[in-house]
Amino acid sequence: MDERERRRIPEATVSRLPLYYRALLETAERKTTTISSERLAEMAGVNAAKVRKDLSYLGSYGTRGVGYDVEYLLAQISQELGLTERRPVIIAGVGRLGQALANYAGFTARGFEVVALLDADPALVGERVGALAVESMGDLARIVRERAVAIAIVAVPAEAAQQVADDLVAAGVTAILNFAPKVIQVPDHVTLRKVDLAIELQILSFYEQRSGPQVSEVAAPVEPIARPAAALDFGEAAL
Amino acid sequence: MDERERRRIPEATVSRLPLYYRALLETAERKTTTISSERLAEMAGVNAAKVRKDLSYLGSYGTRGVGYDVEYLLAQISQELGLTERRPVIIAGVGRLGQALANYAGFTARGFEVVALLDADPALVGERVGALAVESMGDLARIVRERAVAIAIVAVPAEAAQQVADDLVAAGVTAILNFAPKVIQVPDHVTLRKVDLAIELQILSFYEQRSGPQVSEVAAPVEPIARPAAALDFGEAAL
DNA sequence: GCATGTGAATAGATTCACAGCG
C-alpha cells in the first residue's frame, strides 16, 4: 500500500481508534509485546473482523500468523489521533459539569491538558478549581493565542452555548466538544462534536423499555395514550 | 400502516428521537402548534428528509401540506422513549463526575429522577450531595427493589466498573449508562451504553488535526515518527 | 499452521425525487 495514499479513514473506524488505543495502553502496561486481532477485539468490545479492517486503514502493520506489535500500533494510532504530543484544551463554563471536567483525570492520562477555565460570571473569575484559576471570557482571544489552543470544551447553559461557540471560533479555536444540551452552528473549518448526557439516558430508556420490564407487569397493549401532558419544562439551568 | 406492525425502529433513528424531542419541547414552549420537517430538521441539526423518514417509523402522524402537530408528536416520542412518566435512576460512584451528574438539571428536566447515590467508600456514605445522602453499595439490592429502579449510571473508576456493573445487574438493574473508561460486559437482557469523555476528545483531535493547523506550520510530511514513548499512564483514578 | 489482510456479500443508513393528499 502506498505510503501517501492510505488516507481517508472511515468515520466509524475513527470513532473506534480510541478504544483500541485504550486497550493497547493496558496491554503495554502488562509488558505484552504482541496482540492478536481477536484479543484486541475482546478488550475493545468489538469483533475481530472489524479490528482487522479498521487497522488495515492505517496501513496494516500486523504480522500474519503472529499479530500486531503493541508498541508500534500504539505509535501509529497516537499519530493518527494527534496524540503524539500534549494538546492544550480550554473549558468554557465552570459550573458543576465544567468543574468535574476540569478535574477529570482521564483527559490528562490521554494526552490532553486543560490550560484554562473560563466563565462569564465575574463572581467566579479568580476562583481556584483544581490547579487553575478561573479566567474571564473577555480574555478568551488572548488565552487561545498565547497558549496555542485548538480544542475547547463547552459546558455552559444551553442559552449561552451559541454565543460562546461564536466567541471561541472568533478566537481561533478549531474544534469544539459541546456538552450544552443545544444544537450549535459552527463554520465548516471548525470540527464539532457533542455529548448530551440527558440524550444518552433517553436512548437507554428506549431500549430498556423495549426489552420489557423484567418484572413483567405487561399492562394493556400500549395504546398511543391520550396525549400525556407532554412538556415537562425546559429551563436548562445548571451545567 | 398496521397499528401493531410499526415496530423495529432503526438504531440511527432512535438516537435522533431525543433530538427531535428537545426541539419539540422548545417549540411547544413558544406556543407554536405545528412544525414542518424542514424547521424541525434545522432545530435538531439534521436534514429534512431524515426527519420525515425517522418520523415515518413512528407511524407518520404529519399532515401533508401542513406539517406535524407539535403536542401530538411530543406525546408519540415520549411514548417511544418511555418518558411518559418519571423514571428513577441511581448513580453508582460519587466522585467528581458522579456529583456533577447528581446535580445535573438536564436529567430532571427530561423526566429522569436521581433517587439514590451509592459509593463503596464508607467515608462518603452519609454525606449529602444536593438533596440526597450517599448510601452504601451494600444496600444496592434493597434500593433497586424498593425504588423500582431499572436504570443506573456508572461513574466509578475503571478498575471497579466491571464489579459494580455485575452488582447492578444482580440487583435487578436492566439498563446501564457507563462513564467509566473501561469496556464492561453485561448479560443480553441488560442494555448498555457508554460515554467516554476522553474518547470524545480523541475523536475530535483526529478531525482537528486533519483539517490542518489553521496557523499552518505544516512541518515536514508527518513520518511515522520513531515510536513516541507510547504509554502515558493508565491509572484512571478520579472520576 | 495460524492470524492477518482484503475482496465480495450483506446489512444498514442516508439521500433523492416525486407521487399522494390535505
Add this chain to the structure above:
DNA sequence: CGCTGTGAATCTATTCACATGC
C-alpha cells in the same frame, strides 16, 4: 399548492470467508 410519506438509488459500515505470507 405545499409538505408529508416513501419507494428506489446511493453511500457507508459490517461481516464473511479465504487467499496470503510469515
